[in-house]
Structures are given as C-alpha cells and as structure tokens.
Amino acid sequence: MEKDYRDEFLKNITGSFDFEEPDNGHEQRFLAKLNKAQGTASISQKKTFWWKPLSIAASIVLAFGIFYGINNTEPSVDERVAKISPEVSNAQFHFASLIQEQVKALEAESSPETQKIVADTMDQLKSLEMDYNKLEGELLKGGNSKLILSAMITNFQTRIDLLNDVLNQIETIKNLKNYNDENFTI
Template identity: 55%
Template sequence: MKEKDNIEELFERLNKDFDFESPEGNHEQRFLEKLNQSKGVVSLQKKKRNWLRPLSIAASVVLLCVLGLQFFTNQPTIKEQVVEISPEVTKTEFYFASLIEEQVEQLKNEKTPETARLVDDTLLQLNKLDGDYKKLEQELVNGGNSKIILNAMIINFQTRIDLLKEVLNNIEDIKNLKSYNDANFTI
C-alpha cells in the first residue's frame, strides 16, 4: 500500500506538468515516418502535396493584376468618344431619343390582340435600327468620313420616327375599322 501512496503522491506532484493537449492532425503518420527513417526503412507512399494554397495565392495575384490593369487603362466608352468627335451629336441624339421613346410608349399602350403582331414587328425593326445606329457610332469612332456618318445617324433617327408614325396611323385605322364593323353588325 505504501507504493500506491507514493505513486499517488507522484501524480499529484506532477499534475501541473502533464500535457493534456491533443496532438495535431497526421500525428500518427509523422510519427511512423520518423520511426521508419530512424530504422532506415524507405516508405513507398508518396507524400501528398496540397496545391490549394499555392493556387489560391496565384489566383489572387492574377485577380489583382487584372483589376489594376482595368483601373489604370480605363477606355472611354463609344458614347464619350462620339461626343469628343462631334459634340452636337449628343444634343440631336437626346432630342430624337426622347421623341422616339415617347412614341414607343404610345405604341406599347396601343397594343391589343388585333395589333399585337404589328406592334411586335415594329419593336423588332426598331431594335435592328438601334443596332445599325450603334454600328454607325463605331464607324465614326474608327475614323470614317464624319459628315457622311453623321448624316446617316440622323437618317436612322428619322427612319425610326417615320416608322413609328406610320405604325401608329395603321393602328388608328385598325381601331376605326373595328369600331365601324362593330357598329354595322349590331342589331
């Protein structure tokens, strides 16, 4: 019994010196590798490499470079370049665009089952004309003959306005024809 008391006293005395922390991950694997190295045993297993960290660092560097280049090489938009070439374009574009937008809203409000096909086709044609206008802007920026291109841009706007006026007139005719037919068929 005396020995048990001595052991218990020893544990009580050394209680503060005990290590209660858990070992790190892969502790057993590292221990076996060190044991094998000390005995001269060569392991056939290859050590797994963790590529996630170097790849994430490389991706971060690339992202920072791209953002830096984009920040320092800020190219003006096509609209800004067109304004530099011909400042009058913005005034006329604003005038025509507001007029066209007004008529497009009126066209959308006039859409009924009888006129739906006509309205949808008109909106499609307007989108094509808008695409043509953007191509003209690009040609102007690329250094084409500015007088001819500016004239073509104005003609594009006028074509859109004429198209909208004609379609709105056709819709009005359809509505009048429908009301005339409805009046004739009532008993």
C-alpha cells in the same frame, strides 16, 4: 508514516525526470505500432501544404486582373462619338428618349388586330438601329463626319416618323373597328 514514504519517494526520483522532446514523427510511429498491435489499418495523415502556394498565386492573379481591368477600360462607342461631336450625343439622348416613349405607346396599343403591324414595325426599328450602329462605326473610323452625322440624324428622324405613322394606322384600325361595331345590329 505515510507522509515519510511519499517524501522519501519524491527525494529518490528528483533529477531523474526526462525533459527532452521526442523526435519528429514520434506520434505517427507510435500510432502505427499501436494499430499494428491491435490489427487495425492506419490511415496515414500526411500534411500537404500545396494549397498555400496555390492560394498566394491565385491572390496575385486576382489582384493583377482587377488592377488591369480598372486601368485598362476602353471608352464606349457613345463616349468616343461624344468626343467627336458633342451635339450628336445631345441629339442622340433626345431622340432616343422620344423613340423609347413611342415604342412603349406602340406596345401598349398592341392587340390581336394590330399584332402583325406592331411586329413588323419592331423589325424595321431593329434594322434602323443596326444601320445607326454602322454609321457610328464609320464616324469612329474617321469618315466624312458632316455627312455621317447628317445620316445619323436622318436615321433618328426616320424611326420617329415610322413610329408616328404606325401609331396613326393603329388609331385608324381602332376607329374602324369601333365604327363597325356600332353599325352592326343583331
């Protein structure tokens, strides 16, 4: 009997199902009515899609920036000097490595007695480096290349001579200190 009741109920409701979808915004209207009936405030959940166009524009700008950066690299000063005179580039590498070694030796010899002379030498080296950079600029502007190249080599030699003289002075100071310490008696 129970089975008959179910079968009859299913026969009666066949064809009366609603297959249509609700209108757009149905969920928001339903929630608004529900919140109003319960006396609660609703927070509107507007979906904004402003971030999509913004992210596309940012991607385009980033891609353009990377492309421009890769294709528009200007050669460095050293590369341009090497194009003008490859010999200077080789000499610069040789002298720079020699100067760097002597600067390390100078810094290793720094002590309270030699601190002033080391600081003065470093200042003079910075000044000579600035002069060398000016000479590079003159060479790139198209000045008398033989004269400028000679001045650049002289600048390197001056730096090396300065470092050698200072290292010799430091050695003399250390020897005098040791000599004075040996002759001093208590």
